[in-house]
Amino acid sequence: MKMKTLPIRNKDNRIGVRRGWFLPLAVLLLVWWGWTGTARAQTGTRETVFVLLARSDPALLAQVVQTVQERGGEVAHLFPHRGLVVRLPDGVRLDDLPGVALTSAGPVDLPLADLYGPEARRLAVAWNSLVAPAPAEPLETLSAEGGAPYNDALVPPDLPPDGGLAASGSGITPGYYQTSEFMAGSVAVGIILVESDGSIDPSTEDWTEDEKQQVFSEIVSALEWWASREPRANLSFVYDNHAFNPLPTGVEPITRPYYDQQYWIADAMQGLGYSSASYFTAVRDYNNALRNTYQTDWAFTIFVVDSSNDADNYFSNGYFAYAYLGGPFLVMTYGNNGYGPSNMDAVAAHEVGHIFYALDQYYSAARPCDQRSGYLYVENQNSQYGNCALNTASIMRGQITPYTLGAVDPYAAGQIGWRDSDGDNILDPLDVGLPVTIGQVSTDGSRAEVTGTASITPYPSAFPYHPSVTINRLTGVQYRLDGGSWQNAAAADGQFDGVEEAFQILLDPLAPGAYMLDVAAVDSAGNVSDTYAQTVVMQMDAADPELNTVLYLPAGESGLSAQAAAVEGVSYSPSRTIAAVRYRVDGGPWQLAQPKDGAFDSGYEPFTISLAGVPAGQHTLEAMAVDTTGYSELQPASEGVQAGGGSSYQVFLPLVVGGT
Known part of the structure; x- marks a missing residue:
């Protein structure tokens, strides 16, 4: 059994997930926050607000998150344990909460953030990049993918044989290899920068504080870009951030071919306590630890290699940015060929699409129109490689313009799970069945008790060899008698929060009669049972207990x-x-x-x-x-x-x- 991991404060004063450490206080926040990821998208006008805590405190952050939820808001970005970005209904404020240093819907005055230390400033700078981004470097000429002649969407080499993914899971929740099946819900993101120490290769690159800050800010902006595209996905991100404390490696990554990632990624993961014969396994172990720690639906890792002193910002074999379809990680160089550091957000957004199974659409990737991908197994009909059904700007074609336009074509959207086939405002992968089974009905005097089980049936996966899974959780069971008002049943274990839950209905007092009982389940995505479970509750008259x-x-x-x-x-x-x-x-x-x-x-x-x-x-x-x-x-x-x-x-x- 793998040892459970939780966030710790390391000796160098950074937050991170390392193997074998526990912080029980954080569980209060992380378990609670994790179940909010698939909640149905809120309606009405919302304001995006940055919240900075006066100190790094898991319990305080837990209280703030809970208050956000109670006041009708949503968490968009969580930075353990110091700050968060939330979306609040009009008129809702959080600056009245104890321990909140500041809240802002606009740029933060950095000298004010400095009063709360370096970590506060880093978060404030990232926030300012969201709400008041600096102009990106102009690009006069840039071919698809910055001129890279390579397909940047790679297939993970460590996947089990066909059908093995099903064996990796437990029931209907995503398994070990399934850390990004579709883009919805909550996502843990590991951000890892590496620093050569000169022990094997000459060290030619050294991260500066400004460069580290820019990497962090650009990644947050890229993920906010995705979160803003589709409210029904209710995306939220929690960061395990190693950007400001790069992990050591003996090689200088930018001077080597991309496949020498086997050395520097292995070094980085070992620095976090994840050692394995396969560096892919080490990253997958880390991702699963992130998912378990932060109780998110998904997790993936972003590696960034310094290339400030490199002439072309390529690895030695011509790659500069790539991702593995379905994870577990993506890689970028600091300069990303001709894109430059200030356009890293556009590059990162494209690569994150691959993490959730979106295919490339630029011509040199040679992805045909009829190639399918993703949980919904959608065709690539916006590809430039062939006479496809659609020809429109999209983030999966690369370049800067689609990012600036916020463009995601319907085929790429379908590949990442963004499709609503029945028009009920719930994305297909979240549009699950909620069968209810009534078990026992017992009466005693003037009271009756009904027990049963509610469960989730996942939306069926169309992706070959990918089992059907769900990130939804049951949030309640309701009942009514003879078509009356709906009332709440009780969870047998005290809380509805799983994919299968036993429930109890207590009817006390209940006058003699025959009552038609309807029972329905509800879940975190806003689904309600299509068909109610029904039974007759018979409360017999004491004068004749037979008929x-x-x-x-x-x-x-x-x-x-x-x-x-x-x-x-x-x-x-x-x-x-x-x-x-x-x-x-x-x-x-x-x-x-x-x-x-x-x-x-x-x-x-x-x-x-x-x-x-x-x-x-x-x-x-x-x-x-x-x-x-x-x-x-x-x-x-x-x-x-x-x-x-x-x-x-x-x-x-x-x-x-x-x-x-």
Whole structure:
């Protein structure tokens, strides 16, 4: 079993996830925050606000996050344990909270942030880059992907054989290799810079503080770009940030071919405590640790290599930015060929698309129109390589303009899971089934108890060899009696937060009668069970615990003649099969009621009694059930009706309200 990892403050005063350390206080925040990732997108105008805490404090951050949720807001970016970017409804403020140093919807005055230390300034600079970005370097000529002749979307070499992904999971939640199946919900992002120490290769590059800050700011901007494209995805990001404390390696990465990443990535991961014969396994272990630590839906890692002193900002074999389809990581150089550091956000946004299975669309990638990818297995019909169905700007074509325009074509959007086939405002991968099973119904005196189970059925994956998974969580089970108002059931374990939950419904007191119980589940994406689970709750009369009958008489209705009037009712028994229902009017001869389903043959039988031919006036109607053994109900149901030609009929208990 892998040792669980939690955030720690390292000796060099940075926050990070390292193997084998625990910080129990952080769990209060991280577990709570993790379940909010798939909540249905909020409606109405929202304001994006930066919140800086006066100190790094997991418990304080947990309280702020909880308050954001309680006030109708959402977390967009979380920087443990010092700050966050939130989206708040109009008029909602957070500066009244204890421990909050400042909140701002616009640029932050950096001298003010400096009062709270270097970490506060770094977050403030990243925030300012979001709301007031500096002009990017102009690019006079830039071919697709900055002139790179290579396909920058690579296939991970460590995937198990076909079908192995299914074996890697546990039930219907994403498994070890499934850390970015579709772009929705909460995402943990590891940011890792490496620094050569000269032990193997001559050290030709050295990160400066300004460069490290720019990398961090550009990455946050790239992820905010994605979060802003599709509100229904409800994207949120939490950062495990090693940008300001680069990890050592013996090689100088930029002077080597890209595939020598096997050396410097292995060095970096070992520096975080993740050692493995395969550096891919080490990164996957790290990603899964991030996902477990921060209780997010997904996780991936971004590696950035310094290239400030390199003439072309390429690795020695011509690569400068690439990602593995479906993760576990992407790589960029600081200069990214002709893009330059100030356009790193555009490059990062493109590569993040690959992390969630979007394919390249620029010509030199040679991705044909009919190639499919992603959880929904969508074609690449905006590719420039071929006569495709669409030809429009898109982030997956590279270049700067699509990023500036905020352009994601519908085919790339479909590949990352952004499709709403039925128009219900829930993206397909989140549009799950919520079956409910009613287990046991028990009665005791004047109370009844119903137990059962609710579960999630994932939206089916169309991606070959990729099992169907869900990031949704159950958030409640509700019930109603006889079509009345919905009420909340109780979770058997105290909280609805899993993919399968036992529930309990306590009806106390419950008067004698037969009640139709509807039960439905709700989840974190806003789904409600398409089909309600139903059962009849029978509360027997103490005078006759074997057979009971109830008459349902409409009150206050008018315009029904005696010849057309009818009364409905139900006979029920927990242990006997009903064979007939008899009725009489004013003590007259017993007659047979009509079963609504065509036959009396069960323990629950709705029936109809015709009042055709009943004279106008007040009458007493009685009904009783008989079972297959000939046993008759001991005390017939008895109600009063008002009937008559052209008059109304209604319940009278005990007085008659006459009609005209």
